[in-house]
Amino acid sequence: MTSHSVWLLVAVAAAIVLGGCAAATPAPTVGPKPTATWIPIPTATPRPTATVTPTPVHDSVAAARAARLGRGVNLGNALEGPSEGEWGMVIEDAFFPLIAEAGFQTVRVPIRWSAHAAAAAPYTVDPVFFERIDHVMTQALASDLNVVINMHHYDELFASPDEHADRFVAIWEQIAGRYEGMPDTVYFELLNEPHDRLTTELWNPLLARVVSVVREIDDHHTLVITGADWGGLDGLERMVVPEGETNAIATFHSYDPMIFTHQGASWVGPEIGTLGVTWPGPPEHEIELVGAARETEWVAAWFLRYRSLQGDANPASRAALATMMDRAAAWRERKGIPVWLGEFGAYETADIDSRVRWTTAMREEAEDRGIPWAYWEFGAGFGVYDREAGAWREELQGALIPPGGE
Numbered sequence: 001m002t003s004h005s006v007w008l009l010v011a012v013a014a015a016i017v018l019g020g021c022a023a024a025t026p027a028p029t030v031g032p033k034p035t036a037t038w039i040p041i042p043t044a045t046p047r048p049t050a051t052v053t054p055t056p057v058h059d060s061v062a063a064a065r066a067a068r069l070g071r072g073v074n075l076g077n078a079l080e081g082p083s084e085g086e087w088g089m090v091i092e093d094a095f096f097p098l099i100a101e102a103g104f105q106t107v108r109v110p111i112r113w114s115a116h117a118a119a120a121a122p123y124t125v126d127p128v129f130f131e132r133i134d135h136v137m138t139q140a141l142a143s144d145l146n147v148v149i150n151m152h153h154y155d156e157l158f159a160s161p162d163e164h165a166d167r168f169v170a171i172w173e174q175i176a177g178r179y180e181g182m183p184d185t186v187y188f189e190l191l192n193e194p195h196d197r198l199t200t201e202l203w204n205p206l207l208a209r210v211v212s213v214v215r216e217i218d219d220h221h222t223l224v225i226t227g228a229d230w231g232g233l234d235g236l237e238r239m240v241v242p243e244g245e246t247n248a249i250a251t252f253h254s255y256d257p258m259i260f261t262h263q264g265a266s267w268v269g270p271e272i273g274t275l276g277v278t279w280p281g282p283p284e285h286e287i288e289l290v291g292a293a294r295e296t297e298w299v300a301a302w303f304l305r306y307r308s309l310q311g312d313a314n315p316a317s318r319a320a321l322a323t324m325m326d327r328a329a330a331w332r333e334r335k336g337i338p339v340w341l342g343e344f345g346a347y348e349t350a351d352i353d354s355r356v357r358w359t360t361a362m363r364e365e366a367e368d369r370g371i372p373w374a375y376w377e378f379g380a381g382f383g384v385y386d387r388e389a390g391a392w393r394e395e396l397q398g399a400l401i402p403p404g405g406e
Contacts, residue, residue, distance in 0.1 A: 190225055236339075237327075257315055282314060287303075325365040341372070344376060345375055
């Protein structure tokens, strides 16, 4: 999953919860791709979704493929861990038919490629790890699911962009070469949530460079691109779409308001430690703020508004979510590029009724604007599926996939 603890610290420093152009530089020569043995994968025909359709202004391949993403779920906390299983989640073959039968059209597979590639040029990806990704993708396609593979948690790139840019590009060169022959129901998401020292000013030219390298190998798969600043709307609005790229979907993530969606989560800062935050606000009962919340100016200010303001003025209101989705839709209209809500979710420390209300509102606001989405996540702390019980969490499942397929 996303490294929300660091995300939150960055957000606090910037005094925002979620939210410059630079010229693209020529890509230096990277090392040769290792020879890979590809196993045949059946062509999959994903089920169409009647709830998310492309708008007329986006009559393009990318728009049609964005609409096809429909309703999705992230297979988080597994392959983006330091190693699969280290965070308590291993992707099982049985998950894919379950996900498809529940009514989802897409799985997003977060992957920490950087933990499985050589440190020195040509930065060869471990062939055994490639085979594991092959298997996961094969299982997803066999269940008629779209598959979005990404590069997740490349922390070294975020900390030292100049040192790791060549490696980042070389890893994508290998991924593109291996999966160039896959059906177009596979999507390549180039980087999850650029942040830290990988600022907008550095990310925009690196994005252009990696797109150019991928397109030299593969000119037909749809790319998923995002902005800096943790992949939020602020970063999206400052992202420069690489020149000439017409088969791309732009993605953004939202966990607004973080004080609700991440309350008491172990990996976030202590200022988000107040429990009992309900959605929408204001709360029916008094909430006792933890000390760090009272001492952190932006958090204390948020709680003041949350406790006192009614209706649309409250920071934990449906109107706030609608405003966010309006921004995403407006960017789409300006740029003529489809958008995808690639992550949203509320952690298990929040009460289930609030989680269901918030999740329903997020889904409806996205779908009302023709924005496809992928919930974070399948079977861990945000999970819509209870792996121990072997059953869907019916309230959350119903919030995401309403009975009757509405």
